[in-house]
Amino acid sequence: MKQTTKFVLALAALSIAPTLAHENHGHASFSAGEPGDPKKPARTIEITMSEMDYEPSRIAVKRGEQIRFVLRNVGKEDHEFLLATTKENLAHAEVMKKHPHMEHDDPNGVRLAPSKTAEILWKFTKAGTFEFSCLIPDHRDYGMVGHVTVK
Incomplete structure (x- = not known):
């Protein structure tokens, strides 16, 4: 085949x-919860993405809290934000190595070109530590990983 x-x-x-x-x-x-409801209140967290960095890279939220992530690519390359478990992101990163131009159409992830902005509305329904990372080949390996702790 x-x-x-x-x-x-x-x-x-x-x-x-x-x-x-x-x-x-x-x-x-x-794994990290569910897509948010735009009719309900949300706390906004802005995250900038640049070459191999998220700012902030550590976020704390309460279980049940709804977050509006405003994602800004201030870098010179495409970057991603994919919210999942480390295990899921590592598996997805392997697929991305074979298909580096894969676009994501998921409520928990987005790929942004330089100077672009996007939003993800997410409700954290499960306690634990989750990650967001850029799965474009080599970006995650060079440190483009952040964490969300849900208590």
């Missing part, structure tokens, strides 16, 4: 996973 075909099949499987989760559990399942 050609690599392109395998990739297309893998993407198809990933694209139906939220649908299957929706059918089985009532909503898509994410």
